[in-house]
Amino acid sequence: MAGAKEIRTKIKSVQNTAKITKAMQMVAASKMRRAQDRMQAARPYAEKIRKVVGHLGSSHPEYKHPFLIERPIRKVGLIAITTDRGLCGGLNINLFKKVLNQLDEWDKQGVKFEAVTIGSKGLNFFKRLGMKIIAEASHLGDRPEITDIIGSVQVMLKSYESGDIDAIYLIGNNFVNTMTQQVKMRQLVPVVASRDENLKHHWDYIYEPDSKEVLDSLLDRYIESLVYTAVVENVACEMAARMVAMKSATDNAGDLIKELQLIYNKERQSAITQEISEIVGGAAAV
Amino acid sequence: MAMTIHVDIVSAEEQIFSGLAEMVYAPAVMGEVGIAPRHTPLISPLKPGEVRLDLGNGKEEFFFISGGILEVQPHVVTILSDTAIRADDLDEAAAIEAKKRAEAALADQHSDIDIARARAEIAAAAAQIAAIQKLKIRR
Numbered sequence: 001m002a003g004a005k006e007i008r009t010k011i012k013s014v015q016n017t018a019k020i021t022k023a024m025q026m027v028a029a030s031k032m033r034r035a036q037d038r039m040q041a042a043r044p045y046a047e048k049i050r051k052v053v054g055h056l057g058s059s060h061p062e063y064k065h066p067f068l069i070e071r072p073i074r075k076v077g078l079i080a081i082t083t084d085r086g087l088c089g090g091l092n093i094n095l096f097k098k099v100l101n102q103l104d105e106w107d108k109q110g111v112k113f114e115a116v117t118i119g120s121k122g123l124n125f126f127k128r129l130g131m132k133i134i135a136e137a138s139h140l141g142d143r144p145e146i147t148d149i150i151g152s153v154q155v156m157l158k159s160y161e162s163g164d165i166d167a168i169y170l171i172g173n174n175f176v177n178t179m180t181q182q183v184k185m186r187q188l189v190p191v192v193a194s195r196d197e198n199l200k201h202h203w204d205y206i207y208e209p210d211s212k213e214v215l216d217s218l219l220d221r222y223i224e225s226l227v228y229t230a231v232v233e234n235v236a237c238e239m240a241a242r243m244v245a246m247k248s249a250t251d252n253a254g255d256l257i258k259e260l261q262l263i264y265n266k267e268r269q270s271a272i273t274q275e276i277s278e279i280v281g282g283a284a285a286v
Numbered sequence: 287m288a289m290t291i292h293v294d295i296v297s298a299e300e301q302i303f304s305g306l307a308e309m310v311y312a313p314a315v316m317g318e319v320g321i322a323p324r325h326t327p328l329i330s331p332l333k334p335g336e337v338r339l340d341l342g343n344g345k346e347e348f349f350f351i352s353g354g355i356l357e358v359q360p361h362v363v364t365i366l367s368d369t370a371i372r373a374d375d376l377d378e379a380a381a382i383e384a385k386k387r388a389e390a391a392l393a394d395q396h397s398d399i400d401i402a403r404a405r406a407e408i409a410a411a412a413a414q415i416a417a418i419q420k421l422k423i424r425r
Binding site: 038041042044045046048049051052090093096097100116117123125127128129133134135136137138145146147150151152154155158204205206207208209213214217218221224225228252 | 294296297298299300301304314315316326327328329330331355357358364366368369377378379380381382383384385387388391392404405408411415422
């Protein structure tokens with residue numbers, strides 16, 4: 001029964017692995033719920049600031065902020081949001097695929113690019129790619145705060161303002177539901193202000209102290225809020241993807257155990273049969 | 287009943303207050319402002335300080351904000367509050383730190399971009415996944 005013992009240890013080790021994946025699945029499920037709550041909590045601010053920026057788009061301030069002016073694109077900046085940890089299915093891989101396609105396209109158009117990465121997976125990927133990374137933020141944990149990302153976003157905005165890059169794109173995962181996460185890329189700067197169609201008459205704010213200062217601080221915050229909501233959403237995606245991945249791992253382990261158990265039983269059965277036939281054979285010889 | 291104005295106080299991380307008030311006092315950069323219903327549209331950055339809401343019937347609410355933006359429309363006041371103290375030099379410091387982290391992480395970088403190689407690696411990973419799935423079906 002040498003084989004049987006080996007199979008028994010194998011079953012034991014698969015069972016242990018299944019225990020771990022099961023635990024990870026449950027942890028991810030509860031973290032996902034909390035991440036979704038945070039997504040909801042961040043929504044009012046994002047909506048309000050989008051509305052205000054939309055109003056500004058339909059009013060006519062005398063000062064045109066650089067973030068609102070389009071210019072010919074020679075170099076773009078990409079803010080890529082990824083996870084810090086693995087074991088979350090194809091979440092990051094799907095994002096990298098999309099990034100590669102986009103980079104290829106830019107390359108063909110002769111557009112240069114550089115990146116800001118949020119999350120260590122993205123950092124490693126772009127590093128291996130040899131892409132220029134001008135800032136990074138990683139190890140934000142499960143509760144990212146807006147202060148964690150301000151620095152990285154500021155680097156991008158500064159290099160936009162100085163004319164080094166001509167557009168900024170944000171790429172991250174969109175939380176559709178627990179089973180589905182979608183990679184989404186959107187343009188951050190120049191700001192595409194959604195015009196409020198309901199406003200029939202044109203009216204403008206009183207800007208205090210002046211439109212320049214107000215627009216400066218407002219647009220900075222608007223972009224930060226967009227990045228922040230995307231980061232929070234990406235955490236929810238990560239947890240959902242991990243939950244699904246770990247669930248399928250646990251299921252697979254269950255199947256494996258069943259199969260191994262079957263082999264073990266067969267082995268045991270044949271050993272017993274052999275022993276009986278040996279005894280019977282021995283008895284017959286006497 | 288006295289005239290009221292709808293007030294929303296939100297920060298990037300959560301909603302802080304949403305409801306009606308008779309009067310709103312906020313610390314604008316040019317000095318404290320009081321907003322009554324049907325105020326003319328106004329937009330102004332805020333200093334760190336206290337936002338006071340007069341809810342009527344002698345009831346008041348106080349909120350401390352560390353700066354932000356005040357937007358006033360005739361029937362809605364929106365306060366976009368910051369979660370942290372913001373100043374240009376602080377932002378600058380954060381930016382420099384983010385840059386430094388990237389530079390430290392990239393210390394051993396080789397220069398040219400090799401999209402083809404990365405794509406090949408991803409293709410290999412995808413092929414592996416496909417193979418595993420096929421194996422699974424066969425079982």
